[in-house]
Amino acid sequence: MATVIEQVPQMDTKQLQKLIDARLDEVLPKKLAEIEENKTPTMAIIATKGTLDWAYPPFILASTGAALGWDVKIFFTFYGLLLLKKDFNADVSPLGNPAMPMKMPFGPKWFQNFSWPIPNAIMAGVPGFEKVATGLMKQTFKNKGVASIEELRSLSIEAGVEMIACQMTVDVFGFSQDDFIPEVKDYVGAASFLPTARNADVCLFI
Numbered sequence: 001m002a003t004v005i006e007q008v009p010q011m012d013t014k015q016l017q018k019l020i021d022a023r024l025d026e027v028l029p030k031k032l033a034e035i036e037e038n039k040t041p042t043m044a045i046i047a048t049k050g051t052l053d054w055a056y057p058p059f060i061l062a063s064t065g066a067a068l069g070w071d072v073k074i075f076f077t078f079y080g081l082l083l084l085k086k087d088f089n090a091d092v093s094p095l096g097n098p099a100m101p102m103k104m105p106f107g108p109k110w111f112q113n114f115s116w117p118i119p120n121a122i123m124a125g126v127p128g129f130e131k132v133a134t135g136l137m138k139q140t141f142k143n144k145g146v147a148s149i150e151e152l153r154s155l156s157i158e159a160g161v162e163m164i165a166c167q168m169t170v171d172v173f174g175f176s177q178d179d180f181i182p183e184v185k186d187y188v189g190a191a192s193f194l195p196t197a198r199n200a201d202v203c204l205f206i
Helices: 004-010 013-038 052-067 078-084 120-125 129-143 149-158 167-172 190-199
Strands: 042-047 071-076 162-166 184-188 202-205
Touching: 042 052, 042 078, 042 190, 052 071, 052 078, 052 129, 052 149, 052 202, 071 078, 071 190, 078 162, 078 167, 162 167, 162 190, 167 184
Parallel strands: 042 071, 042 202, 071 162, 162 184
Antiparallel strands: none
């Protein structure tokens, strides 16, 4: 029986194309599956909020993705830029999240399990309420063994997460690059980051 190479000179164009197509149908799916299996997953996160409660999601997701071996980039824009400040010190804003459960991180178990459904109108009218809510959240997270924002940020950086700042936001709010941690990978505009977001396997807006 003649080999494929021996058959080629005897074939016309249509027969040759049919042979090539058959070979590609056999080899290509296996090659594509191999490439997909060896590909490093990518994740792009757009962080837009700077309060304490909203600071956790981007860093938790980024550090987790990096721990899984993913290539992770975070684009900090508008209020999210505050998460990159050297002297990060943010409060909780219960008004921005009316569904936030208010539980006490101290006292008897029955007391800690009791939910405090405080209406927004009362929150807005109580002086210092945000400081109280911030203290409760920090203590609750500490009791549960959750790392601080600074610790999560450092863990993310150590794991290879790229921190990217929005240059437009820096300019609009009058910041200087000296205000931010030195590990910020780059200062770019939205046009520079959007291709990264488009090509990422996972893209999150927080």
